[in-house]
Amino acid sequence: MKDNKPNNEKLNQLEAHMTSNENEKLTTNQGLKINNNQDSLKAGDRGPTLLEDFILREKITHFDHERIPERVVHARGSGAHGVFKLTKSLAEFTRANFLSEVGKETPVFVRFSTVAGSRGSTDLARDVRGFAVKFYTDEGNYDLVANNMPVFFIQDAIKFPDLVHAVKPEPHNEIPQAQSAHDTFWDFISLMPESMHMIMWLMSDRAIPRSFSRMEGFGVHTFKLINDEGKAHFVKFHFKPKLGVHSVAWDEAQRISGVDPDFHKRDLWESIENGMFPEWDFGVQLIPEEDEFKYDFDLLDPTKIVPEEEVPVQLIGTLTLNKNPENFFAETEQIAFHPGHVVPGIDFTNDPLLQGRLFSYTDTQLIRLGGPNFHEIPINRSVNVVHNNQRDGYMRQQIPKGKVSYEPNSIGGGCPFQAMMKEGGFVSQEARVSGAKVRERSKSFVDHYSQAKLFYNSQSMPEKMHLQNALIFELSKVTIPEIRERMVSQLAFVDKDLASKVAAKVGVEVKELNFPNQSIPADADPSTLQSEEREP
Numbered sequence: 001m002k003d004n005k006p007n008n009e010k011l012n013q014l015e016a017h018m019t020s021n022e023n024e025k026l027t028t029n030q031g032l033k034i035n036n037n038q039d040s041l042k043a044g045d046r047g048p049t050l051l052e053d054f055i056l057r058e059k060i061t062h063f064d065h066e067r068i069p070e071r072v073v074h075a076r077g078s079g080a081h082g083v084f085k086l087t088k089s090l091a092e093f094t095r096a097n098f099l100s101e102v103g104k105e106t107p108v109f110v111r112f113s114t115v116a117g118s119r120g121s122t123d124l125a126r127d128v129r130g131f132a133v134k135f136y137t138d139e140g141n142y143d144l145v146a147n148n149m150p151v152f153f154i155q156d157a158i159k160f161p162d163l164v165h166a167v168k169p170e171p172h173n174e175i176p177q178a179q180s181a182h183d184t185f186w187d188f189i190s191l192m193p194e195s196m197h198m199i200m201w202l203m204s205d206r207a208i209p210r211s212f213s214r215m216e217g218f219g220v221h222t223f224k225l226i227n228d229e230g231k232a233h234f235v236k237f238h239f240k241p242k243l244g245v246h247s248v249a250w251d252e253a254q255r256i257s258g259v260d261p262d263f264h265k266r267d268l269w270e271s272i273e274n275g276m277f278p279e280w281d282f283g284v285q286l287i288p289e290e291d292e293f294k295y296d297f298d299l300l301d302p303t304k305i306v307p308e309e310e311v312p313v314q315l316i317g318t319l320t321l322n323k324n325p326e327n328f329f330a331e332t333e334q335i336a337f338h339p340g341h342v343v344p345g346i347d348f349t350n351d352p353l354l355q356g357r358l359f360s361y362t363d364t365q366l367i368r369l370g371g372p373n374f375h376e377i378p379i380n381r382s383v384n385v386v387h388n389n390q391r392d393g394y395m396r397q398q399i400p401k402g403k404v405s406y407e408p409n410s411i412g413g414g415c416p417f418q419a420m421m422k423e424g425g426f427v428s429q430e431a432r433v434s435g436a437k438v439r440e441r442s443k444s445f446v447d448h449y450s451q452a453k454l455f456y457n458s459q460s461m462p463e464k465m466h467l468q469n470a471l472i473f474e475l476s477k478v479t480i481p482e483i484r485e486r487m488v489s490q491l492a493f494v495d496k497d498l499a500s501k502v503a504a505k506v507g508v509e510v511k512e513l514n515f516p517n518q519s520i521p522a523d524a525d526p527s528t529l530q531s532e533e534r535e536p
């Protein structure tokens with residue numbers, strides 16, 4: 001495929017930053033040619049090394065600083081360049097250029113990931129997969145930071161650190177929860193009924209995909225599309241793999257993990273190198289703003305899907321991955337996605353999980369990528385040139401000319417101006433906001449089981465068996481019987497038969513819980529979390 005090299009605006013931009021060492025002489029970082037890369041400078045043949053040896057010092061110092069922190073979640077990833085081609089215009093619904101002109105091609109970079117494992121963990125873990133897409137549009141970067149499951153564990157961002165602390169290796173021994181005790185994850189989940197729909201997905205075959213190219217992608221949250229007149233539609237985003245959705249069985253996953261923990265990474269790399277480019281249809285579910293309250297769930301609740309039978313997915317474009325990165329660190333590792341990177345015509349909803357995400361990503365990248373100028377790293381640059389009055393900071397690359405870096409000013413001299421809407425300026429949707437300031441969950445978020453049941457019942461018999469076996473395997477690793485019991489009692493609200501079969505295998509009984517349809521009150525005494533009050 002090297003002969004048939006894809007070419008687009010973003011790849012050309014990156015090309016300018018690339019270097020080749022072929023047939024070149026070794027140099028220091030200052031460009032000085034190095035005459036001996038085998039020996040340090042010493043006082044005599046057998047004498048001590050001299051502090052003067054700037055070549056040794058530079059080499060070792062740079063090596064000492066090679067590592068950066070891994071992502072706090074989604075640490076293990078694989079990425080590729082590609083292109084998004086629009087096949088159906090959404091101009092009626094959105095001002096976004098890249099969704100308006102049929103045939104338009106937009107360069108993309110996609111990073112797939114697991115969530116819980118560290119950078120060196122296996123590709124085949126039972127886990128959610130990240131499916132993050134950066135569209136380098138001519139109106140700026142648009143990031144669709146998606147997952148391969150359409151719902152999430154929690155409804156409010158304030159629970160995210162708890163979720164991640166529960167799923168990551170336990171703090172006292174840092175042993176990953178794959179084969180050892182699963183106490184903390186299932187403890188948390190058993191106390192969080194809102195996670196039950198996601199748990200059905202996580203225990204299903206969806207959590208052990210055959211390859212990245214055989215996974216779906218979902219934006220999870222409901223977003224908004226805004227058209228030229230300011231009219232809004234709610235939107236759910238979908239990627240559907242052209243190869244279909246395929247998984248491996250759990251025992252296959254276990255074996256592959258042992259033999260080739262880089263199985264998905266290798267598959268992606270090799271299929272692109274061999275010209276078998278992974279492809280997805282890109283689709284949208286559109287709901288007029290006036291239909292917001294038409295459903296028996298809340299569109300703002302990220303633990304709910306919009307059933308495709310009720311709102312069909314319209315396919316509007318194709319995503320193709322056609323080029324491997326030149327350098328894993330420079331591209332896949334340094335890329336910085338953010339659900340808040342939007343373009344005119346795409347806007348947020350009040351989903352309380354999304355709202356928290358809007359804060360989290362830049363915040364974490366400020367430390368992961370070492371300061372406020374990480375947007376200047378080549379892979380993160382937009383294809384249109386950035387113009388603003390931001391100044392300085394660690395690792396500044398751009399050299400803005402002129403003496404003025406504030407606005408308004410009467411001097412002129414290099415200061416950019418704000419853009420009107422018709423010039424492509426981003427305008428937030430004018431949405432009415434009112435209400436008392438409250439710290440509580442909306443009553444419309446309370447049904448935690450209907451869609452969990454919907455998903456479980458949509459599974460074929462073999463898929464149901466896999467799901468049941470996954471729960472048995474997972475809960476058999478929980479060392480605390482009360483957690484196993486609370487968990488199977490939760491399952492009874494999804495399917496009584498499933499709950500009793502799992503219970504029998506993990507040595508506990510299904511009990512009746514007193515928090516069937518709500519989150520645990522913050523002041524609940526754990527010893528009161530079980531009672532005889534309610535029929536599941």
Ligand code: HEM
Pocket residue numbers: 070071072073074077111112113129130131132145146147152156157158160218219220221335336337353354356357360361364365368
């Ligand atoms: C990565 C936070 C929910 C998808 C991350 C990172 C953080 C984070 C801090 C690491 C980013 C980096 O170092 O560059 C959160 C918070 C959430 C949340 C606070 C909820 C409140 C979600 C949801 C999805 C998602 C619902 C899917 C729709 C991803 C993906 C990545 C990621 C795909 C990896 C991006 C990459 O490949 O670099 N998240 N996340 N997250 N998150 Fe979330």
